[in-house]
Amino acid sequence: xxxxxxxxxxxxxxRLPLWCVTGPSGTGxxxxxxxxxxxxxxRFVVMEQDVLWLPGLQDPRGNHRAFRxxxxxxxxxxxxxxxxxxxCGTVVPPEFESLGERSLFSDIHYxxxxxxxxxxxxxxxxxxxxxxxxxxxxxxxxxxxxWIRASAGDMSPPMSLVDTTHEPVSATVERVCGWxxxxxxxxxxxxxxxxxxxx
Numbered sequence: 375x376x377x378x379x380x381x382x383x384x385x386x387x388x389r390l391p392l393w394c395v396t397g398p399s400g401t402g403x404x405x406x407x408x409x410x411x412x413x414x415x416x417r418f419v420v421m422e423q424d425v426l427w428l429p430g431l432q433d434p435r436g437n438h439r440a441f442r443x444x445x446x447x448x449x450x451x452x453x454x455x456x457x458x459x460x461x462c463g464t465v466v467p468p469e470f471e472s473l474g475e476r477s478l479f480s481d482i483h484y485x486x487x488x489x490x491x492x493x494x495x496x497x498x499x500x501x502x503x504x505x506x507x508x509x510x511x512x513x514x515x516x517x518x519x520x521w522i523r524a525s526a527g528d529m530s531p532p533m534s535l536v537d538t539t540h541e542p543v544s545a546t547v548e549r550v551c552g553w554x555x556x557x558x559x560x561x562x563x564x565x566x567x568x569x570x571x572x573x
Contacts, residue, residue, distance in 0.1 A: 389480045390453040392446075393418070393554055394470070395462045397487035398519040400497040402538045402546055406487070407462035409547045414460065414554070419452050423463020437469065446475035453479075460554065466522070467529045483557045484533040485550065488523050491516045493539050 376385045395410075397403055404422065411420045426444055433440055442465065449459040470482055489497070495516055498507045526533040536549050 387478075388453050388456065389478060390456075390458045391481040391483060391557070392449050392453075392479045393458065393460045393557065394465055394482060394484045395460060395487070395550060396465050396484060396533070397522065398464065398489075398494065398515050400494050400501075400515065401487035401489045401519070402543060403462050403464075403487055405543050406546055406550060407460075409543065410460060410462070410550065413547065413551055417457065417558075418460045418554070419457050420460045420462065421449075423461055423465070439473070442469055443473055443475050446470065446473060446478060450475065450478035458558075467531060467533065471530065482531070484529075484531065485536060485553050486522050486526055486533045487536050487538050487546065488519055489537065490539040491520060494519055 376387045377383070395403060395406065404424075407420055407422050410418075414420055423445060426441065426448075432438065445461060445463075449461060452459050465484075466486075467482070467484055470476060476482070495512050498512045498515060501507050522533070523535065526535050534553055536546060536553075538546050541549075
């Protein structure tokens with residue numbers, strides 16, 4: 375239930391789980407997300423995070439807080455239709471779990487696509503020049519990939535991992551769909567939100 379802190383107006387609010395398919399650039403998120411749209415359109419709304427990567431939301435000083443908050447608010451509003459969102463884009467649990475908007479969801483589940491470092495670097499070097507993948511940027515992404523692989527199980531909540539190094543995209547899509555089916559079964563029925571302040 376949403377409650378206005380000024381007038382006391384109450385409004386029912388569905389708290390559904392959110393699914394995040396994440397991971398470093400070059401691991402296959404964008405390709406997988408396009409195929410997930412076709413596979414899941416009867417059950418989920420699949421969205422690509424970069425569509426909101428707008429200048430007004432880019433604030434690296436605040437760890438892109440405005441960008442992440444905007445996505446959580448949008449997903450929560452879509453959930454009022456009764457369908458959950460699968461959000462594809464780079465995010466790790468601390469970046470969502472610390473936000474006030476996290477209370478709009480019953481759970482957030484995270485699955486990260488990862489890759490062996492040499493293969494990841496080769497994929498990024500093969501990208502068109504206009505995407506500006508310099509060697510320092512590639513090295514930073516490879517380091518991030520290694521951190522996710524080492525830290526996924528220790529995060530709160532922990533992230534599931536899918537290694538895309540040696541498998542075709544179709545196999546990765548099947549594994550993501552299997553993860554979604556398993557997580558959806560564990561999530562149970564939608565919850566009604568506790569009292570929240572409207573602002």
